[in-house]
Amino acid sequence: xxxxxxxxxxxxxxxxxxxxxxxxxxxxxxxxxxxxxxxxxxxxxxxxxxxxxxxxxxxxxxxxxxxxxxxxxxxxxxxxxxxxxxxxxxxxxxxxxxxxxxxxxxxxxxxxxxxxxxxxxxxxxxxxxxxxxxxxxxxxxxxxxxxxxxxxxxxxxxxxxxxxxxxxxxxxxxxxxxxxxxxxxxxxxxxxxxxxxxxxxxxxxxxxxxxxxxxxxxxxxxxxxxxxxxxxxxxxxxxxxxxxxxxxxxxxxxxxxxxxxxxxxxxxxxxxxxxxxxxxxxxxxxxxxxxxxxxxxxxxxxxxxxxxxxxxxxxxxxxxxxxxxxxxxxxxxxxxxxxxxxxxxxxxxxxxxxxxxxxxxxxxxxxxxxxxxxxxxxxxxxxxxxxxxxxxxxxxxxxxxxxxxxxxxxxxxxxxxxxxxxxxxxxxxxxxxxxxxxxxxxxxxxxxxxxxxxxxxxxxxxxxxxxxxxxxxxxxxxxxxxxxxxxxxxxxxxxxxxxxxxxxxxxxxxxxxxxxxxxxxxxxxxxxxxxxxxxxxxxxxxxxxxxxxxxxxxxxxxxxxxxxxxxxxxxxxxxxxxxxxxxxxxxxxxxxxxxxxxxxxxxxxxxxxxxxxxxxxxx
Amino acid sequence: xxxxxxxxxxxxxxxxxxxxxxxxxxxxxxxxxxxxxxxxxxxxxxxxxxxxxxxxxxxxxxxxxxxxxxxxxxxxxxxxxxxxxxxxxxxxxxxxxxxxxxxxxxxxxxxxxxxxxxxxxxxxxxxxxxxxxxxxxxxxxxxxxxxxxxxxxxxxxxxxxxxxxxxxxxxxxxxxxxxxxxxxxxxxxxxxxxxxxxxxxxxxxxxxxxxxxxxxxxxxxxxxxxxxxxxxxxxxxxxxxxxxxxxxxxxxxxxxxxxxxxxxxxxxxxx
Numbered sequence: 001x002x003x004x005x006x007x008x009x010x011x012x013x014x015x016x017x018x019x020x021x022x023x024x025x026x027x028x029x030x031x032x033x034x035x036x037x038x039x040x041x042x043x044x045x046x047x048x049x050x051x052x053x054x055x056x057x058x059x060x061x062x063x064x065x066x067x068x069x070x071x072x073x074x075x076x077x078x079x080x081x082x083x084x085x086x087x088x089x090x091x092x093x094x095x096x097x098x099x100x101x102x103x104x105x106x107x108x109x110x111x112x113x114x115x116x117x118x119x120x121x122x123x124x125x126x127x128x129x130x131x132x133x134x135x136x137x138x139x140x141x142x143x144x145x146x147x148x149x150x151x152x153x154x155x156x157x158x159x160x161x162x163x164x165x166x167x168x169x170x171x172x173x174x175x176x177x178x179x180x181x182x183x184x185x186x187x188x189x190x191x192x193x194x195x196x197x198x199x200x201x202x203x204x205x206x207x208x209x210x211x212x213x214x215x216x217x218x219x220x221x222x223x224x225x226x227x228x229x230x231x232x233x234x235x236x237x238x239x240x241x242x243x244x245x246x247x248x249x250x251x252x253x254x255x256x257x258x259x260x261x262x263x264x265x266x267x268x269x270x271x272x273x274x275x276x277x278x279x280x281x282x283x284x285x286x287x288x289x290x291x292x293x294x295x296x297x298x299x300x301x302x303x304x305x306x307x308x309x310x311x312x313x314x315x316x317x318x319x320x321x322x323x324x325x326x327x328x329x330x331x332x333x334x335x336x337x338x339x340x341x342x343x344x345x346x347x348x349x350x351x352x353x354x355x356x357x358x359x360x361x362x363x364x365x366x367x368x369x370x371x372x373x374x375x376x377x378x379x380x381x382x383x384x385x386x387x388x389x390x391x392x393x394x395x396x397x398x399x400x401x402x403x404x405x406x407x408x409x410x411x412x413x414x415x416x417x418x419x420x421x422x423x424x425x426x427x428x429x430x431x432x433x434x435x436x437x438x439x440x441x442x443x444x445x446x447x448x449x450x451x452x453x454x455x456x457x458x459x460x461x462x463x464x465x466x467x468x469x470x471x472x473x474x475x476x477x478x479x480x481x482x483x484x485x486x487x488x489x490x491x492x493x494x495x496x497x498x499x500x501x502x503x504x505x506x507x508x509x510x511x512x513x514x515x516x517x518x519x520x521x522x523x524x525x526x527x528x529x530x531x532x533x534x535x536x537x538x539x540x541x542x543x544x545x546x547x548x549x550x551x552x553x554x555x556x557x558x559x560x561x562x563x564x565x566x567x568x569x570x571x572x573x574x575x576x577x578x579x580x581x582x583x584x585x586x587x588x589x590x591x592x593x594x595x596x597x598x599x600x601x602x603x604x605x606x607x608x609x610x611x612x613x614x615x616x617x618x619x
Numbered sequence: 620x621x622x623x624x625x626x627x628x629x630x631x632x633x634x635x636x637x638x639x640x641x642x643x644x645x646x647x648x649x650x651x652x653x654x655x656x657x658x659x660x661x662x663x664x665x666x667x668x669x670x671x672x673x674x675x676x677x678x679x680x681x682x683x684x685x686x687x688x689x690x691x692x693x694x695x696x697x698x699x700x701x702x703x704x705x706x707x708x709x710x711x712x713x714x715x716x717x718x719x720x721x722x723x724x725x726x727x728x729x730x731x732x733x734x735x736x737x738x739x740x741x742x743x744x745x746x747x748x749x750x751x752x753x754x755x756x757x758x759x760x761x762x763x764x765x766x767x768x769x770x771x772x773x774x775x776x777x778x779x780x781x782x783x784x785x786x787x788x789x790x791x792x793x794x795x796x797x798x799x800x801x802x803x804x805x806x807x808x809x810x811x812x813x814x815x816x817x818x819x820x821x822x823x824x825x826x827x828x829x830x831x832x833x834x835x836x837x838x839x840x841x842x843x844x845x846x847x848x849x850x851x852x853x854x855x856x857x858x859x860x861x862x863x864x865x866x867x868x869x870x871x872x873x874x875x876x877x878x879x880x881x882x883x884x885x886x887x888x889x890x
Contacts, residue, residue, distance in 0.1 A: 483710050488759035489740065496742055496752065504719065504743045508726040508736045520726035525740060539727040548731055550694035551722035551768075567829045593829070599690050600827050616725060618827065619686070619694035 002182065002214070002236060002266070003333070004158070004221060005243035006151065006174040009251045010231045012087045012108035015147045016137045083133050084113035088124070090140045100124060100136055107139065108170065120170070141166075146345065148172060150368055151225060152336045156375035158221050163240075163333040171248055175240045175333055178217060183209035185216040211265070218261045228371055237264040239329020241282065241320075242273055249280040270327030274300035281321060287314060299325060342372040343464040351390045351457025355449055358458060362445045363438075365463040370438035373465065379434025382467035384426055385445060388460040391423045422459060427452060429498045432526045433490040434469045440491050448498040493525050510538060514576055516591070516602070516615055520552060546570040547593050549602040549616025556604060556613035559596060564603050564612050568593035593618060661764075661803060663699045664706070664856050671834040671848035673821070677703075678840070679803055680820035681794045685810035685837070688771045691825040692832035693807040694724070697766045698732035699856055700805060704764040705735050706859075712738045714756045717768040719743040724768070733858045746770070750789030753804065757796035765797070766805040769812075790817040 088100055089107040102125030109118050113134060118127045127134050148164040151174045155162045161177035186209035218234050225232045235246035246262055264272040276299045278288050296302055303325040311318045344365045373380060429448050435441055476482055496505045511521040512532055539548055547568060570591040581587060588607035600618035660676035669675040677700050684693040701713045715724055729736055744752045753767050769785055797804045810824055822838035835847040
């Protein structure tokens with residue numbers, strides 16, 4: 001068994017609410033105004049005279065002073081980016097930043113806070129006594145689980161089984177079972193370099209490829225996790241517990257290794273475990289302390305003790321520890337099964353209706369969703385963006401509009417009942433082909449957002465892949481470049497569908513009907529053609545055939561019969577779809593090619609009442 | 620003084636070159652130019668129509684086909700152009716952008732004209748978005764020919780606001796986008812719709828009669844205007860290029876089985 005453990009030491013700090021103002025880099029601001037600063041740009045180093053101290057890593061309102069003069073200039077916020085940070089785990093659903101009192105305990109702290117003596121478990125009051133500028137954020141259990149699910153789902157691209165576990169601060173872990181997968185990442189010629197003299201056996205080739213592939217697999221997995229914005233440590237070993245212990249020891253730096261990825265060769269698990277300090281083993285704190293008092297420092301020293309004595313010292317945990325010391329780790333993984341419709345949610349720290357800010361948040365969402373889709377080898381065909389709007393702001397705006405409309409009324413009525421906090425609005429986009437690329441998803445989403453009018457600020461966004469399909473891998477030719485059409489048209493069609501809506505983009509196809517209006521249908525551009533019944537051979541190409549209209553009117557246009565000058569008979573219909581007629585009576589119609597005030601048209605003559613209608617034009 | 624006259628001479632040379640006059644060109648150069656010019660022209664495979672066009676085909680850039688009420692044979696010519704463009708390769712795609720809620724392109728006529736519907740993207744956009752959608756399609760570089768069916772002119776007293784139709788800027792954007800990727804643009808307009816001259820390569824004014832299309836060259840890049848010709852419709856290309864017209868029977872003109880009812884063509888007096 002070969003398992004990768006991904007330990008995420010700063011997950012709680014990374015999974016915090018997103019301030020929409022961080023979305024943009026403002027390069028030009030009017031210095032005389034109090035401004036909304038949209039990105040921390042420490043390199044600029046401009047002085048900020050007034051900083052809202054509520055959040056450590058971003059600033060909501062600033063007024064510029066000093067060196068800019070009356071012109072426009074870039075904004076930089078140096079001080080805000082350097083503030084130490086800590087996170088509190090929300091103990092109930094309705095907890096927000098205002099409920100963070102002094103006696104609430106910290107869940108996780110950043111390395112900068114650790115350096116000044118702030119540790120998880122301290123109260124906010126104690127931590128602030130050490131560092132007054134400490135910024136404390138709030139994270140929910142749900143957000144942490146969502147982040148672990150995301151990483152687990154994206155890791156499916158590397159192994160068939162994934163699992164994750166929430167731990168105390170700093171040891172959230174995702175496991176990927178990569179047994180039999182490493183050779184897929186190997187470079188075949190190099191792995192066979194050692195078999196110069198004799199023809200290698202199939203098993204030997206596989207082992208060599210796996211040996212070469214494992215470091216590459218780990219590197220790619222690390223790049224994927226880093227791409228999702230998480231600090232991590234990776235270890236590949238013969239079992240999940242050993243892999244996690246090794247990865248954790250790298251995080252705490254107790255092994256002395258600066259690398260954040262480690263591959264334990266097959267069969268070397270015992271040696272790897274032996275190098276671990278006692279703290280690296282899954283021992284409770286009291287046992288660990290006792291063993292330290294006995295002068296034991298590493299797992300190797302622990303393993304050297306007689307088994308009979310060790311069993312009594314370790315107590316119940318002996319069952320777990322003793323096999324581990326032998327390098328025997330057969331702990332099963334509880335597989336994570338992803339939800340049918342992958343979704344990503346971002347909670348904003350405060351509401352925004354700026355399209356640019358929302359576009360930036362959408363970028364984060366698409367990147368995360370794309371990594372999930374990539375892991376599952378699927379592409380999205382129907383994307384839904386759910387916007388959670390600030391209902392109170394909406395109600396207030398509506399109340400203002402109402403009061404301004406009824407200016408004669410002196411008093412405005414206020415609702416006394418409970419007001420909803422959020423309302424939801426869904427935007428759906430259909431893709432003509434499975435889309436995987438986050439860039440393409442973003443382009444389509446932005447187009448949809450641009451034609452959306454928001455009636456209230458957005459507090460949260462959820463991007464959901466409602467429908468998906470296996471990703472289509474088109475084999476490429478070595479000598480012929482990929483055609484421009486195959487790449488550009490699907491994206492254009494999706495973009496136009498997002499902008500214009502369903503049923504406005506596609507290709508024309510013959511409809512299986514005698515009714516001229518139903519004979520031409522617009523179908524999705526990438527839909528497979530529907531076979532027509534055998535008796536329908538389509539329009540005739542003969543010169544003597546009846547003319548077909550070039551363009552068809554959306555609704556037949558009544559005209560005076562005296563204006564119709566027929567020059568060709570086209571068809572006669574009797575009782576055509578009589579069950580759809582309002583009167584239920586059978587009708588007789590003649591379809592003619594005629595001129596109508598000099599314009600050639602296809603005209604429908606009702607034989608029963610003599611009414612004439614233009615169906616289309618011969619253009 | 621000398622430099623000023625040299626600059627003037629250079630300008631004159633550029634003007635002449637723009638007018639198609641090549642001074643002192645050798646036979647080799649002339650043949651290179653003629654080859655280059657030929658590659659700029661799309662042969663519509665409709666000899667009678669080609670004779671009516673200045674370069675015997677569709678030039679690169681934007682071509683406007685104006686007709687009374689936008690119904691004078693423009694669609695027939697555009698379909699012939701799409702057919703010819705699609706015949707250049709199995710990967711060649713075209714786009715047809717028409718006004719939402721207006722007359723819609725008819726699928727059977729598409730098949731009669733020999734256009735492959737699978738390689739023709741049809742977009743129904745609001746009138747004010749026609750230009751934007753066309754530029755977006757051209758910018759992808761995936762289409763050899765983009766047709767914008769602008770439709771009949773909206774009268775001033777209608778509910779639709781004025782100024783929401785194609786304007787000079789939109790056409791210029793289309794011309795630039797088309798130039799970058801080597802695509803052609805066809806705009807079908809209403810000849811009753813007067814507008815400032817657009818930056819186009821060719822403007823044709825067409826009128827449809829029952830059996831012919833009357834084509835007149837109203838504007839051309841090199842000034843070859845006024846040429847007029849009646850093109851018989853029976854000569855129009857039918858079916859896919861390189862394929863003989865199908866001998867399949869025509870679609871029955873009656874919904875019922877032929878064995879049960881006998882076809883009776885009405886006489887002119889019975890209309």
